[in-house]
Amino acid sequence: MKPLKKAAEMTQDELAAYIDYSVLKPEFTEQEIIELTEDGKKLKCATICINPSYLDLCDQIVQGSKTGLCPVVDFPFGTSSTESRVEQIAIAAQYPSVKEVDIVANFGKIRSGKLEEVTDDLKACVKECHKYGKELKVILETDALTEDEIRAGARAAIKAGADFLKTSTGFLTGYPAVGASPEVIEILMEEADGKAKIKGSGCIRTRDHFLKLIDMGIDRMGIGYRSVPVVLDLSQNN
Numbered sequence: 563m564k565p566l567k568k569a570a571e572m573t574q575d576e577l578a579a580y581i582d583y584s585v586l587k588p589e590f591t592e593q594e595i596i597e598l599t600e601d602g603k604k605l606k607c608a609t610i611c612i613n614p615s616y617l618d619l620c621d622q623i624v625q626g627s628k629t630g631l632c633p634v635v636d637f638p639f640g641t642s643s644t645e646s647r648v649e650q651i652a653i654a655a656q657y658p659s660v661k662e663v664d665i666v667a668n669f670g671k672i673r674s675g676k677l678e679e680v681t682d683d684l685k686a687c688v689k690e691c692h693k694y695g696k697e698l699k700v701i702l703e704t705d706a707l708t709e710d711e712i713r714a715g716a717r718a719a720i721k722a723g724a725d726f727l728k729t730s731t732g733f734l735t736g737y738p739a740v741g742a743s744p745e746v747i748e749i750l751m752e753e754a755d756g757k758a759k760i761k762g763s764g765c766i767r768t769r770d771h772f773l774k775l776i777d778m779g780i781d782r783m784g785i786g787y788r789s790v791p792v793v794l795d796l797s798q799n800n
Contacts, residue, residue: 630661640666730764741765
């Protein structure tokens with residue numbers, strides 16, 4: 563949804579509310595995860611994106627704040643069985659601080675044209691997430707897909723009842739990386755047509771890009787810990 567005012571006129575808190583602060587690198591130590599989660603909470607980001615094994619740790623940090631948790635499940639490949647994916651969602655969604663869950667669509671099956679299987683799988687995932695009153699973001703891994711495949715995957719996710727369409731995991735290799743380019747976001751917006759929200763992730767590293775996507779009407783963005791100070795222009799506040 564397009565904002566009521568230009569992104570350049572928004573306060574730091576208003577801009578931070580668009581951010582899912584990404585704390586997903588598997589090499590992070592627990593101390594690094596604690597420090598980055600505390601930073602995202604201090605900045606009043608919408609959520610902290612974490613791997614599920616750190617839910618107990620991070621839940622304690624964000625309790626009572628405006629910042630929720632967004633665990634990623636079946637990440638970054640999206641190739642587990644539906645039963646496994648549903649169970650992962652059930653475990654993560656039970657935490658009170660969890661606001662949303664991110665899951666990767668099986669993009670190999672999207673590329674194979676097995677869209678009914680993709681839809682049925684995501685439908686089961688959506689149902690489980692909604693059972694706990696949480697929203698599900700579906701990652702399409704758009705850098706691995708053609709435009710037609712992106713559109714087909716988006717339609718499958720919408721048919722399944724997904725709350726968000728999301729571009730990327732940030733962990734794909736072997737493909738040109740464009741991530742949340744304005745062109746890809748526009749494709750997702752066209753397919754969503756108001757039936758799902760849009761999350762951009764991947765290659766959002768400048769303030770101009772960040773502000774442009776907000777003005778386009780994006781709902782959320784996954785931003786890496788190094789880029790959060792850049793997009794929020796924190797140097798101007800120090």
